[in-house]
Amino acid sequence: MGSSLPTSVGLSNDAAMNQIQEIISENCVVIFSKTTCSYCKMAKKLFEDMNVNYTVVELDMSTNGSQFQDTLEQMTGGRTVPRVFVNGTFVGGATDTQRLHEEGKLLPLVHQCQVKRKS
Template sequence: MGNSMCATTELPNIETTNQIQQTISDNCVVIFSKTTCSYCNMAKKLFEDMNVNYTAIELDMYENGNQFQDILHRMTGGRTVPRIFINGTFVGGATDTQRLHREGKLLPLVHQCLIQRGQNLEQPCSLP
């Protein structure tokens, strides 16, 4: 009986995990964010200033946003937002992303993803 209880609570986690992984694999830049988070806004502004499109998943707009955060915690070792993925790889939060940008490593990561996806760099979602 205990196993069936576990199975019913795990099913939504599997579906949510698959949704998170699909979003990460389908997009070059994914920011798991909250609309009220200043660090999240700082990270989004960084990509906007570089003219790089990103997909923002605003966890406070989802009924199961806490479940998203729990799964992201298991995936990345941290529960705080933002959780930023580039080219399928977790790169960190806002300060980690800013550090990558200062070191000249952020744009090459995005550029590598665009090349792998065969996107024309002159399209609006590309780099300047």
Template sequence: MFLPDYLLALCSFVSMLSRAGCLPRVAWTGCRRMGNFTSSSGALTSTACAQYIQEVVSQNCVVIFSKTTCPYCKMAKNVFNEIGAAYKVIELDEHNDGRRLQEALAQMTGARTVPRVFINGNCIGGGSDTKELHQQGKLLPLIEQCAPCCAATSSEGSGSGQFVSAK
């Protein structure tokens, strides 16, 4: 079957968005051309990941990019649980594009380590930074500055003590 180039390009673009986690998971196997999977360049994937991160961070007051076995990630989550603050967690080790997301986070924040904690759109650092801000009494005021649209708990599973693995 012959497909015009513009359809192949569209198919490749949709496939890239799907791999970047920007589309809901459906029974999508990608496009095939002469038996080879068409893929996009690494730069596009990096851009899509950065856009995904910016979207998640802009729609939630507190976002923690985490890994399930990381003790510093658990430290950050515990701080927010202690103060009863709503937050969204993206577990990178359970996310299909976790490695790419972590690379994009490194480019955006200057640190490759997890957790990467964002409050009101700003990266405040990692687990130790979060704990230190809490001990200094500076964490809650940052959360209270969140825009009303971001501070509300969403139906996607954000919330105090609820861990969300966004896939």
């Protein structure tokens, strides 16, 4: 269901930002995660339960994980994981994403992205 993306070694801050923005713009759902994080597992399970494909970047498995995490902090105002993006927009962490789902707002965001990609 989730696919992992490799990352390259030793990026400049601009290159890290560009790589993150490229990943976000090329995928409907992106979760920046760590393999040992229970909240990250919760976010991934949420999308799996909705049968929605997502792309995961495991920061603890990536050579540039801490640099990506620093860049994500600049982009989103937070350093914690998961950092969840849907349709190019930061939606929050696991509890924020769960709340959106419970309010019925998460799936429409995913569908918007899927429709945009097909056209």
